[in-house]
Amino acid sequence: MSKKKVGCGCLGCSIPLVTFIVLVVLIIPISIWGFKLGGFAHSKNPSQAFVPTINISLPAEVIFHIGPLPVTNTIIASFLTVLVLVIIALVVTRKPKLVPTRIQSMMEAIIEWLYNFCKDTAGEKNGRKFFPLVSTIFLFVGFNALMNLIPGYNSITYGEAHLIRGANTDINTALALSIISFVCVTYWGIQANKFGFFKQFFNPGRFIKGWGQLFTGKFKSSLGNIGFGFLDIFVGILEAISYLIRLISFTFRLFGNMLGGEILVLVLFYLLVFGGFGIIPGIYGFEMLIGVIQALIFAGLTLVFATMAVASHSEEEHT
Amino acid sequence: MDASTFKLLAAGLCMGLGAIGPGIGVGLVGMGALNALGRNPEARGQIMTYMILAIAMAEAIAIYALLITILIAFNVVK
Numbered sequence: 396m397s398k399k400k401v402g403c404g405c406l407g408c409s410i411p412l413v414t415f416i417v418l419v420v421l422i423i424p425i426s427i428w429g430f431k432l433g434g435f436a437h438s439k440n441p442s443q444a445f446v447p448t449i450n451i452s453l454p455a456e457v458i459f460h461i462g463p464l465p466v467t468n469t470i471i472a473s474f475l476t477v478l479v480l481v482i483i484a485l486v487v488t489r490k491p492k493l494v495p496t497r498i499q500s501m502m503e504a505i506i507e508w509l510y511n512f513c514k515d516t517a518g519e520k521n522g523r524k525f526f527p528l529v530s531t532i533f534l535f536v537g538f539n540a541l542m543n544l545i546p547g548y549n550s551i552t553y554g555e556a557h558l559i560r561g562a563n564t565d566i567n568t569a570l571a572l573s574i575i576s577f578v579c580v581t582y583w584g585i586q587a588n589k590f591g592f593f594k595q596f597f598n599p600g601r602f603i604k605g606w607g608q609l610f611t612g613k614f615k616s617s618l619g620n621i622g623f624g625f626l627d628i629f630v631g632i633l634e635a636i637s638y639l640i641r642l643i644s645f646t647f648r649l650f651g652n653m654l655g656g657e658i659l660v661l662v663l664f665y666l667l668v669f670g671g672f673g674i675i676p677g678i679y680g681f682e683m684l685i686g687v688i689q690a691l692i693f694a695g696l697t698l699v700f701a702t703m704a705v706a707s708h709s710e711e712e713h714t
Numbered sequence: 715m716d717a718s719t720f721k722l723l724a725a726g727l728c729m730g731l732g733a734i735g736p737g738i739g740v741g742l743v744g745m746g747a748l749n750a751l752g753r754n755p756e757a758r759g760q761i762m763t764y765m766i767l768a769i770a771m772a773e774a775i776a777i778y779a780l781l782i783t784i785l786i787a788f789n790v791v792k
Contacts, residue, residue, distance in 0.1 A: 453790055512763070644774055651777035658784065692770035699767070 426546060427675065451658055455565045456556035468553075473562035476538045509533060512695070517702045525701050528579055532572060533694035539563045540653065540686025544679065563653035563686070566646065573645035576697045584704030592704070596635040598627045641700065645693065652689050656682050725787040732779025739772035 455467035487502045495503060509530045514522035542548065543561025551558040562568050584592045602624025608617035660678055747765035751758060784790075 451788060453785075453788070515760070647778055647781060648770065648774040651774075651781045655777065655780050655784070688766060688770065692767060695763070695767050696771075 422546060423675070451661065452556070453654075455560060455567070458553055458556070458558065467565065468557055468560040469562045469565035469568060472542070472548075472559045473535075473539060473568060475559065476535065476542055476562060479542065480534060480538055505534075506530065509694075513698060516695075516698050517705075521702065521705055524583070525698055528576070529694045529698050532576065532697060533690050535690075536563060536572070536649065536693055537687050537690035539568070540690065541683060543653075543657070543686070544682055561653065561657065563649060563689075564657055566650045569646045569649040569653075572649070572693065573642050576645065576693075576700075577642050580697065580701045580704050583701050587705040596631045596638070598631045599624065601627055645696070649689055649693060652685055656685055721786060721789075725783050728786065729779055729783040732783075733776050736772050736776035739775075740769050743768045743772060 455469040457465040457467050458471065459466055483498070483502065487499045491499065510522070510526055513526045513529055516522070517525055539562040543563065548559055548561070549557050581592075601620050605617045605620030605622075605624050608620060660682065663674060663678055743765060747761055747768075750761050754761075
């Protein structure tokens, strides 16, 4: 029985993996203790540890201007995310092998999962049509959230403000993505149904038919049609309001979750002076999970709304 | 009672009352998902996906309340 020697035989796993594990196990406590010990350096009296107060600024801070346009720290972070995504895409598709390498198989798994998700929800043809937007939103929001958690990301300061701040914590990013999703869903809806798309909001057909029947003498059915027609118009207005509210709800769902998570982490670090060892990996893992889930929800809801918009709105006949 | 007292009271009440509904809602979604999973254990992937989607929609309401609480508590609202 011969054992295959992988890396260092006495450890049982490869050297890069061991290095990675040792670094992670060392970096997290060292950074935490460094932060706390640095607090002592500011004061002569060791019993007064200096814990800097948190200042949370809701709007993103402007770092510099390009001509008339201000560049905030969240824009810098989102450009870094785009850079990372482009580099990954180039590395994966440069020389694709039939038996994939590790990073290629990871990206293939992600893209294939997204494609199956689109096809399961929206059908064959529509799934293919919706797939680029849905997967772009998922990858962008997901990588924004994950890169915000890289150690040291928020520590580089420029004057008083952070140089880089997670792009999802800015309401402008969330609003932009939500407007893109709204416009695309409306466009697909109109493209599929022509102007019948607006029939779900503005449906006075039965109401007018009821009034017409009133003048031709069929009183009972005219009253029924007027009543139901009124209901149709009312439901149409409700549908229109809930359709427009999607803009706001998408924005605030993403923005609130991300900003709330960041404030939670800051407040936790501020409150726990020395005993925070066990909490911190839990909060860190929670933030990663929330980031990916919010990305999935944004993309998934866009897909579901697009599927509903493209489905044909046939009038149901009440007897 | 002056303005800062009311501010603290408002922040606490806002988040507290705003989390009752979504808490119950998320619990109901979980119950529905577990019931469905019990009846049909093979559909696990789809059920989990839709459960997470529905949980996020219910939780968004709590996030709206959290937003207003943060705005009130950090003196952003004039």
